[in-house]
Amino acid sequence: MSTIGVGILGGGTVGGSLSKRLLDEQDVIALKSGITFEVRRVGVRDLNKERGFTTNEGLLTDDLDRVVDDPNIQLVVELMGGLEPAGTLVERALAAGKPVVTANKELMAARGFDLLKVAGASGVSLLFEAAVGGGIPIIRPLSQSLAGEKITTVLGIINGTTNYILTNMSDAGLDYADVLAEAQALGFAEADPTADVGGGDAASKAAILASLAFGTWVAGDQVYREGIEGLDGADIAFARQLGYVIKLLAVGESSDRGVCVRVHPTLVAKDHPLASVRGPQNAIFLEGPAIGQLMFSGPGAGGEPTATAVLGDMIDAARELLAGTAATPKVQFQPSRLIDFADVATSWYLRLEVDDSPGVLATVAGMFGQHGISIGSVWQEGRGHDATLLIVTHAAPEREMRAALADLEGYGGVTQVAAAIRVYSDDA
Amino acid sequence: MSTIGVGILGGGTVGGSLSKRLLDEQDVIALKSGITFEVRRVGVRDLNKERGFTTNEGLLTDDLDRVVDDPNIQLVVELMGGLEPAGTLVERALAAGKPVVTANKELMAARGFDLLKVAGASGVSLLFEAAVGGGIPIIRPLSQSLAGEKITTVLGIINGTTNYILTNMSDAGLDYADVLAEAQALGFAEADPTADVGGGDAASKAAILASLAFGTWVAGDQVYREGIEGLDGADIAFARQLGYVIKLLAVGESSDRGVCVRVHPTLVAKDHPLASVRGPQNAIFLEGPAIGQLMFSGPGAGGEPTATAVLGDMIDAARELLAGTAATPKVQFQPSRLIDFADVATSWYLRLEVDDSPGVLATVAGMFGQHGISIGSVWQEGRGHDATLLIVTHAAPEREMRAALADLEGYGGVTQVAAAIRVYSDDA
Numbered sequence: 001m002s003t004i005g006v007g008i009l010g011g012g013t014v015g016g017s018l019s020k021r022l023l024d025e026q027d028v029i030a031l032k033s034g035i036t037f038e039v040r041r042v043g044v045r046d047l048n049k050e051r052g053f054t055t056n057e058g059l060l061t062d063d064l065d066r067v068v069d070d071p072n073i074q075l076v077v078e079l080m081g082g083l084e085p086a087g088t089l090v091e092r093a094l095a096a097g098k099p100v101v102t103a104n105k106e107l108m109a110a111r112g113f114d115l116l117k118v119a120g121a122s123g124v125s126l127l128f129e130a131a132v133g134g135g136i137p138i139i140r141p142l143s144q145s146l147a148g149e150k151i152t153t154v155l156g157i158i159n160g161t162t163n164y165i166l167t168n169m170s171d172a173g174l175d176y177a178d179v180l181a182e183a184q185a186l187g188f189a190e191a192d193p194t195a196d197v198g199g200g201d202a203a204s205k206a207a208i209l210a211s212l213a214f215g216t217w218v219a220g221d222q223v224y225r226e227g228i229e230g231l232d233g234a235d236i237a238f239a240r241q242l243g244y245v246i247k248l249l250a251v252g253e254s255s256d257r258g259v260c261v262r263v264h265p266t267l268v269a270k271d272h273p274l275a276s277v278r279g280p281q282n283a284i285f286l287e288g289p290a291i292g293q294l295m296f297s298g299p300g301a302g303g304e305p306t307a308t309a310v311l312g313d314m315i316d317a318a319r320e321l322l323a324g325t326a327a328t329p330k331v332q333f334q335p336s337r338l339i340d341f342a343d344v345a346t347s348w349y350l351r352l353e354v355d356d357s358p359g360v361l362a363t364v365a366g367m368f369g370q371h372g373i374s375i376g377s378v379w380q381e382g383r384g385h386d387a388t389l390l391i392v393t394h395a396a397p398e399r400e401m402r403a404a405l406a407d408l409e410g411y412g413g414v415t416q417v418a419a420a421i422r423v424y425s426d427d428a
Numbered sequence: 429m430s431t432i433g434v435g436i437l438g439g440g441t442v443g444g445s446l447s448k449r450l451l452d453e454q455d456v457i458a459l460k461s462g463i464t465f466e467v468r469r470v471g472v473r474d475l476n477k478e479r480g481f482t483t484n485e486g487l488l489t490d491d492l493d494r495v496v497d498d499p500n501i502q503l504v505v506e507l508m509g510g511l512e513p514a515g516t517l518v519e520r521a522l523a524a525g526k527p528v529v530t531a532n533k534e535l536m537a538a539r540g541f542d543l544l545k546v547a548g549a550s551g552v553s554l555l556f557e558a559a560v561g562g563g564i565p566i567i568r569p570l571s572q573s574l575a576g577e578k579i580t581t582v583l584g585i586i587n588g589t590t591n592y593i594l595t596n597m598s599d600a601g602l603d604y605a606d607v608l609a610e611a612q613a614l615g616f617a618e619a620d621p622t623a624d625v626g627g628g629d630a631a632s633k634a635a636i637l638a639s640l641a642f643g644t645w646v647a648g649d650q651v652y653r654e655g656i657e658g659l660d661g662a663d664i665a666f667a668r669q670l671g672y673v674i675k676l677l678a679v680g681e682s683s684d685r686g687v688c689v690r691v692h693p694t695l696v697a698k699d700h701p702l703a704s705v706r707g708p709q710n711a712i713f714l715e716g717p718a719i720g721q722l723m724f725s726g727p728g729a730g731g732e733p734t735a736t737a738v739l740g741d742m743i744d745a746a747r748e749l750l751a752g753t754a755a756t757p758k759v760q761f762q763p764s765r766l767i768d769f770a771d772v773a774t775s776w777y778l779r780l781e782v783d784d785s786p787g788v789l790a791t792v793a794g795m796f797g798q799h800g801i802s803i804g805s806v807w808q809e810g811r812g813h814d815a816t817l818l819i820v821t822h823a824a825p826e827r828e829m830r831a832a833l834a835d836l837e838g839y840g841g842v843t844q845v846a847a848a849i850r851v852y853s854d855d856a
């Protein structure tokens with residue numbers, strides 16, 4: 001049995017679950033892996049903060065550098081989140097030849113490319129299974145099992161908070177604000193929900209997934225994003241009538257033309273496997289020419305599942321340490337081949353409030369036609385001055401749709417462009 | 429860019445797909461992994477057999493030992509299937525310090541424990557992602573990502589042929605023999621379907637999954653198995669009325685009492701995620717206290733998906749070779765803790781043909797009661813001499829149910845025990 005000294009940065013939910021697991025299940029972990037982990041320091045920002053877990057008092061420190069520098073610590077686990085000081089600490093540990101396990105999606109999406117280089121140069125691993133999909137194993141399958149596959153599409157429901165909100169809006173017919181308040185009360189959404197509902201969290205994860213799937217680095221801020229804050233319950237109901245559910249979907253697509261990664265509310269056909277992913281569950285769907293379609297689903301967040309992912313990485317890193325391996329980088333990344341988002345073609349669902357007088361539909365259809373956009377279906381609700389047109393278009397480049405929407409806004413027959421939401425279809 | 433010399437044993441479907449991929453996609457593989465694979469020998473049993481792929485004529489050989497012994501070959505890929513000569517060749521390659529990638533579930537289930545020891549002693553890897561679930565990454569998630577989880581349940585639909593047959597029996601209301609014949613004509617079932625329909629293929633895969641999930645080695649012949657040959661279309665229809673679908677389910681369960689692994693036709697509740705796995709698709713469902721529920725689904729067979737899994741393992745093995753690593757064994761296995769199958773408790777669905785005279789139901793119920801088996805629901809179809817009783821029991825140990833069935837067979841009021849099929853319920 002080999003013992004590895006561990007330093008943990010961060011004392012939040014995941015850090016708490018991990019510390020508890022390392023104590024309570026030391027025997028199980030040792031039996032399966034042959035490794036005993038000994039937590040030697042836990043670095044926290046505020047020593048006086050009440051924590052949901054107990055640890056040997058002597059282990060807690062607010063001197064974060066000491067966690068990284070302690071010669072009795074061979075493995076650093078970073079669970080603080082955020083860019084700094086996490087980034088500096090991770091880089092420093094790697095440069096000192098200590099493998100790092102992190103759950104920090106924001107850091108990996110922003111600086112992963114450089115940090116992986118530092119790890120490679122030091123001959124140690126930087127592992128981040130917990131950064132995407134919580135307890136769902138997806139990083140290792142993408143970077144190892146599917147390393148020989150030319151993956152073309154990655155679709156993900158990778159933010160549990162927004163999926164919980166959208167599921168409840170759909171089930172209960174409630175509005176966004178009401179469901180958000182309820183989610184906050186139940187602990188499914190944070191007091192400041194911006195990172196979740198604005199799509200930032202999903203964008204970071206999408207960047208990491210796409211980078212590994214396509215072998216070309218995509219940074220978090222290169223992901224086009226729209227959140228769910230503007231969603232109207234009426235569109236969820238209309239979408240259902242048309243055979244769709246609305247999800248905050250992360251979409252990564254790679255072709256000979258290049259790569260596009262985006263996160264936005266999306267109409268997904270009811271019979272697509274992702275349509276049935278409910279509540280805080282996450283799911284990741286992959287397509288490639290040889291592999292066909294794969295789907296991974298499970299708990300996308302939470303202390304316990306995320307701690308499991310961290311623990312798997314820790315065992316891997318420990319095995320490498322014990323084998324004395326200079327770990328090779330797991331994926332080689334090519335220069336970015338991002339497509340200009342204005343060229344990306346998607347289908348759209350539009351809800352237009354119109355004055356239903358003769359000629360309005362013809363004019364609207366003509367505006368789409370001028371921009372080369374063909375209409376898949378039109379459905380009218382109501383009559384007279386309060387009529388609503390629901391339109392689903394075929395795939396059209398973002399640039400053309402933006403121009404068509406501007407034309408519609410400037411046309412008196414259309415009272416309001418009440419909603420414009422992209423539709424996922426694999427013929428785009 | 430580093431070049432690795434590869435020897436392939438086997439020239440069947442997967443070998444053909446792999447050879448083609450290694451040629452056609454050399455650039456993609458090299459870009460993502462930094463490795464160029466060069467196939468230096470392909471060992472086949474019959475040089476004159478027509479093959480679905482072309483390879484440099486000089487590469488083909490029927491001297492299988494030469495593939496293993498060739499000093500220009502650093503990595504051996506075994507795709508022959510069967511126990512011998514595959515087992516001897518794999519062991520020889522490992523003993524000679526060459527990593528081996530195999531898709532051979534039968535060999536791994538029968539001799540995996542010993543072969544992994546040989547690999548460990550030689551400091552090389554024996555990788556077998558392709559042995560279970562075709563293109564679905566499951567071996568690596570189980571042995572690495574979830575190494576720190578105390579997994580309690582593994583459920584799998586891991587044989588595509590039987591799932592295709594069962595799906596079509598259910599959809600079309602056809603009988604087993606008709607659907608099997610159609611599956612054979614379409615290439616979804618082999619001319620001799622025994623290994624698939626008898627549950628042997630699924631049992632090998634279940635043994636591998638359970639061994640990795642529970643960290644205790646389970647051999648293929650320690651898996652209890654029943655095939656689908658005896659299934660009657662009538663029971664599929666009755667099951668549906670009761671809210672179930674019938675699947676050939678692999679079930680592995682681990683508790684403090686021990687481990688049980690079994691493969692048999694099983695009634696699965698319609699709303700369980702596995703119930704919607706259709707046709708030749710495979711899916712694996714895992715449960716653990718921290719992770720909750722995870723599901724992996726995708727193509728469980730076929731040359732292309734399986735070749736993708738093989739390729740992922742090859743890249744892993746090559747990275748280890750290049751790093752000069754003495755690879756550590758990925759999982760440590762504890763001595764077997766198998767429960768006696770007679771003690772394993774499951775719920776049952778029973779179809780009894782009865783003579784509907786007064787007192788028959790009371791007598792039948794009494795026979796269950798004598799063996800401590802409680803009845804969940806009873807449903808009678810028809811009346812008089814041709815009545816049918818459909819019974820779903822609560823969980824009862826195999827031993828008690830066998831005794832109750834023997835009593836029923838010996839009782840004149842029951843014309844025939846027409847069906848006895850286990851029900852999956854997680855309260856067993």
